[in-house]
Amino acid sequence: MTSIAGGLRSGRVQLPQKYIPVLVTAGLFVAMFVAGGIRYEGFATGQIVLNVFVDNAFLLVVAVGMTFVILTGGIDLSVGSVVALSTMIAASLLKDGWPAFGVIGLVLLIGAVLGLGMGAIIHYFEIQPFIVTLAGMFLARGLCYTIGTDSIPIENGTFTSFAQTRIDLVGDMWISPSVVIAVLVVLAAAYVLHYTRLGRNVYATGGSEQSALLMGLPVARTKIAVYTISGFCSALGGVLLSFYMLSGYGLHAVGMELDAIAAVVIGGTLLTGGSGYLLGTVLGVLVLGLIQTIISFEGTLSSWWTKIFIGLLLFAFILLQRLITARRR
């Protein structure tokens, strides 16, 4: 018997549409790198890219958590504050003489529990994630100041060695331990998203929560899990930031939630959920970092130009998303 759907199968031969946003971001990154290399001396080296990783390892980890949340169609505004709270808790406990790894474990636990709480409120009380995580953002930022209003320096040996260790690669290139941690987080998250039920449920929930429910998927568990993951990633980002800054401060990471959202969106993940890749988020973070690098190479430009470029890029990518979804319909 001939296939009855044969006639309806369209002749799609070009590369799948789902990869287009990621490819655009990758193309943008390459173009920026090449342009920088032509314009500035000493720009086109591998270390420039690695430095972007070194300087943004914490943002990368936070953006990974944000990717999970945005894939379900949610948003997490609390991440920047949770990062700051983590640096604050870590710094104050280290000052009291706590062991480094005990502190790290506790900070990660606190971040995950905060995320779990917000996820539970979002799901069980059916409140918009925007408002719940906005509350979480104020709460965590406020908690920072109950610990202390000033910056607390970190002098713990383990933390300083994490901060100062260089892992040498081929040639003169090097990375910091934080980069290794961030890359491991990215790989683990990519595996979870692609090869586990939790990951696929994240995509399904973002595609259509109603359908996911009717298909018998554990939507409640999935939604709570993504906020827990985001809380955990924020706390880990906070730990990496305290390696980087060697201090805890209530004004650390102000506005980082927006950087993380920008990285995820520039990486091609749909804000409405259900579509996007972790590789895109990595590229998004790289693009943001490279903009900063170029502006510092330019020398004469104020650092506010970074924000202006990020703003323009966001507009461009949101329009691109719109075009792609419109064509799909």
Place this chain on the structure above:
Amino acid sequence: MAAPAPILRMSGIGKQFPGVKALDGVDFRLLPGEVHALMGENGAGKSTLIKVLTGVYDIDAGEIELEGRRVVFHSPLAAQHAGISTVYQEVNLCTNLSVAENIFIGREPRRLGRIQWKKMRRRAAELLSRLDLDLDVSAPLSSYSLAIQQMVAIARAVDIDAKVLILDEPTSSLDAGEVAQLFRVMRRLKEQGIAILFVSHFLDQIYEISDRMTILRNGRLVGEYLTSELSQVELVGKMIGRELADLEKLEGRPPANEAAPLVEAVELGRSGAIEPFTLTIHEGEVVGLAGLLGSGRTEVARLLFGADHAGGGTLKIGGEQVSLRTPRSAVARKLAFCSENRRAEGLIPDLTVRENVILALQAARGWTRPIPRRKQDELVDKYIAALNIRPADPEQLVKNLSGGNQQKVLLARWLILEPRLLILDEPTRGIDVGAKAEIQRLVAQLSDGGMAVLFISAELEEVLRLSHKVGVLRDRKMVAQLDNDERLTTDTLTETIASGARS
């Protein structure tokens, strides 16, 4: 007749809602390897029966036996695990995921927690080929038509080792070719011994596919019949409890006297949507638009209403040349448009009947001049009575109404404005015979009262019954305008649609 033992038997089912007895002592049985149609008007208890069967509602009385064992389902998931799967009218799948994932998500083949994509895709392809479907299982579901998506939903349903498959109005948004495809899949499943419960408002489809039918009326069982032994007229009679007189009476309507032309469109068109057409609608005239899905019927209506901009041509309303830039200006000229998609474009499900009805009138008056509550109640009560909206409670939320009654609410909203031209796009789709007859009768009354109506419907009989003149569309072009005289039959209409001109 030596029938095999029923796989499912429901007996003496009763279900009470506050104030309503939704089901009262209903018996129902399903035999393996049959397609069984569940028939009845809206509100007869079809959906309640299905929801009781699939565990959405608990039952108040009676019992359900599956394969001879008594069962009680407390959730749809429990019913699914027992082998009763349901595919609803709206496809409840995730279109952003691949075809294979949509079939298997939730029970993906795994090893040590790792999803085995290759195995999943292979099994999905096997499953689909058993249904005679050849799809690229790794493509996102959104790249396929609604019909295919529905069949993927069926594939998902039957993979859960289904013994009973419930198809709740699967065909209401499919075109003829897609329906044929669906029926082939259904026959395939039937051969495999699956019992299929089928709900549809299209009588022709029921007669084409079903072996047996059970008829409900007002929550009670009317009877179970072999489809081959019950004529369509008898069926409709049993469903609505009266003869088809209402529908028949409308036939042979007097032609509209040559009144003044109300709307004159000359070479009106929009590239990519509809080729330029010329159409005149007189006062008190019903003009039908016939054509296949996507032939440009809705586009004509949208141009006349100003919902789309015309690319060229002129439009005169009441002799005065106008250019309708927005629907607002059309409303100001007393045109009204009941859209095809009542859920998405028309009604606001979380508002009450009264609020929905009053919406357009309030908008026309401007929001700074609220309509007094007493006036609102008066108007709404009048239209609830005139259109026989059930339940007759103006404070009921619209989402709780059946499809036919929602349609009437939408109609009431426009009628309250007392339009000169009423555009009805598929007003009777997805609603039952009784409500259909009421809406048709209403259209006839309105036109007798001098209102012009542009009536769009996929059902040719309906177009013929109501219209004075029929515009035939094909491939986004108006190919003919036929006067509805004795010589015009559904056959000639079909021929015109098929050939592109009057033969």
